[in-house]
Amino acid sequence: MSELVIETTGLRKEFRSRRGGLRVAVQGLDLAVPAGGVHGFLGPNGSGKTTTIRMLLGLARPTAGTMRLFGRPVPAQLPHVIGRVGAVVESPKFSPNFSGRRNLQLLAGAIGATPARVDHAIETVRLTGRDKDRYRSYSLGMKQRLAIAATLLKQPDLMILDEPTNGLDPAGIREIRETIRDLGSSGVTVLLSSHILAEVQQVCTSATIIGAGRLLASGTVDELLGSGSAYRLVAPDTAAAAEVLDRAGFVPSHVDGAVHVEADDPGELTRVLGEAGIWLTELAPLRADLESYFLELTEGEQLGEPTAAQRAGGAA
Template sequence: MPDLVIETTGLRKEFRTRRGGLRVAVDDLDLSVPAGGVHGFLGPNGSGKTTTIRMLLGLASATRGTMRLFGEPVPDRLPAVIDRVGAVVESPKFSPHFSGRQNLLLLARSIDAPASRVDAAVETVGLTGRDGDRYRSYSLGMKQRLAIAATLLKEPDLLILDEPTNGLDPAGIREIRETIRGLGAAGVTVLLSSHILAEVQQVCTSATIVGNGRLLASGNVDDLLDSGTAHRVVVPDVVAARTALEAAGLPATTEADGSLSVETDDPAAITRALAAGDLWLTELSPLRPDLESFFLRLTAADNLATSAREAR
């Protein structure tokens, strides 16, 4: 097993509601983040991502469960590892009248970091040439990159980013994406919390998907996408094939190109159902979903299961 930078076991967080009820924000979550690369922490808004991050950083207490950063139990041993962790969880406070560089220099002095780290951080996040501009003139994307630069002053081994592209325009999203990709390539482990799947797929090497506070899937991104059960079916008579498949308990969806999409973990069942109707395949191949499709299918199924439990 690879070295784990973040590990949680049975992590749970409960809140009391105003009406005296109980809300479970994180439900027995097992999270494993290997060292190196960019790990996506993915889930719909309200799925417990930020709450989990706050517990890891000692900003919220867990109801039960265990957490480790670099093998050290937290929050008990958090002071021993916190210097190895950088995080952008909430909007950082910078002086609007100072330049980006001046803000970073003030932060560097406060943690006894050499001024040379400011130059390195500015270059890493792509603010060279704009670091002399006042912070108040920065776009939202530039402000986010400055926030990341601030975390890099202590040269962290782990960088935690909570929804770093929220509110950004396409240009700002691209800038943050390139910054994150560069950090992962440079050896920093990045935990990227997000619900924007199209962006995440371009930078993440591994991912954990959560829904309603629970773990739904985790692993290498390519392995997750290869684990799907959808198949592309091409036949001369689409209408007859769809009827035969559905009669065999294999619901089929007609795609825009005239092919059929069939969900099953037994592709031989497709050939049997079609052969029974004297229908012959032109093509049968696995469909590899993109991360967004995989995510939506998982979370939709989880929402249905959650509704069913609550209705009992």
């Protein structure tokens, strides 16, 4: 079993409202983030993601439960592990009149990081060529990448990113997405907090889904969605393709100009059709998307009704 970089058990956070009432932001959360890759921390706004991150970083104290970073209990031993953690939770403050590189050099000097680390951080977040431009001329996406570069100066083993694409245009989102992929493949464990389901599905190897401060599901993306054995195929004559598959014992269906069919081996589909003189122009696996899965998990939650996961006996 992989080492757990982040582990929480029964984590709970309560807040007192101004009227004296009690609000529970996180309730009984069990979170397990394995070492390596990008782990999505997924949930709608207000689901408790940021509160959980703040507790892990020692910025808020839990009401109940336990937390561990790299196997060490936090916040008690946070000083022993915080040097291994980089986090972008809020927009950092940089000097607008200094270049991106100069801002990083000042930060590096403050923590004793070498000039080589500045170079490496700039290269990692793909700011080479723009690093000598003034910070105030940067787009929102570039500013966010500079924030990530600043945390890389300490060479963290764990990077925590809280909604890093908020407010970005499509180009900025793509830039951050590529940076996150690079970090995950470089050996850094990334905890990516997001409410954008497609974003998590595109960059994460595993994910935890929460709603109203509770764990709904956790596992690899393939485990959550299922590898599936259904395929979407397109041919010049989809009706003829469906007829051939039907005669061969498959159960095809017509969906939006394509044929959907289940098969243990996609090669068998191409063989059967090829022998009938039908050549495919498209063959792709069908699998659930995180949006559909998430909506199923949270069905009825806002009404206080049991979710689909609860009706089935609880989330994974």
